[in-house]
Amino acid sequence: MTSYYEIxxxxxxxxxxxxxxxxLISTGAITPPLALRVLAQFDKSVTEALxxxxxxxxxxxxxxxNYNNYAEVWTLDVRNxxxxxxxxxxxxxxxxxxxAVPSKHSNEAAEAGKK
Structure with missing residues (x-):
């Protein structure tokens, strides 16, 4: 199963x-595991749709x-x-x-370049 960023x-x-x-959880309409599945689908859908x-x-x-790079994730804070x-x-x-996070395509290209 592919994991997606939660950004x-x-x-x-x-x-x-x-x-x-x-x-919905607090009213008992859905369970917490279902809510987590909905959030996981949201992560996937947004990542693929954009x-x-x-x-x-x-x-x-x-x-x-400010800027930071940690684990291939760049965070840039731009004013004005x-x-x-x-x-x-x-x-x-x-x-x-x-x-900015690595895209699936850039990871595949990097892997192909190593072969």
Whole structure:
């Protein structure tokens, strides 16, 4: 069985799902093991859907406040980021946290390169 990163659970939709599951558990509508299965499916579905349905590229400018690399997972904390999309739309924020993990395809490519 393939395991998936749990990073999307910290997104607004992931936290809403977790809150809803907690409510269902507390009312006895579902069991904790079922809630864990739902979260595992969420991890898998989001991980597989994003590369299929989200194609836009953007240019990021901002102040890199902090960065860390642990176990091939990069975490970047960017302050005052500005994203310029391919459509020339500009999106700004006060802060953005970027978590970059190895993709399945990059791992397969690395393994193929070792042979």
């Amino acid at each position: 999307y659970r910290g997104s607004s939709i992931g936290m809403s799902l977790t809150d809803a599951l907690d409510d 590369p299929k349905f989200v194609k836009p590229k953007a240019t990021l400018k901002g102040h890199l406040k 980021p500005t994203f310029k999309m391919e459509s020339n739309e500009v999106v700004s924020a006060d802060r953005v946290k970027i978590v």
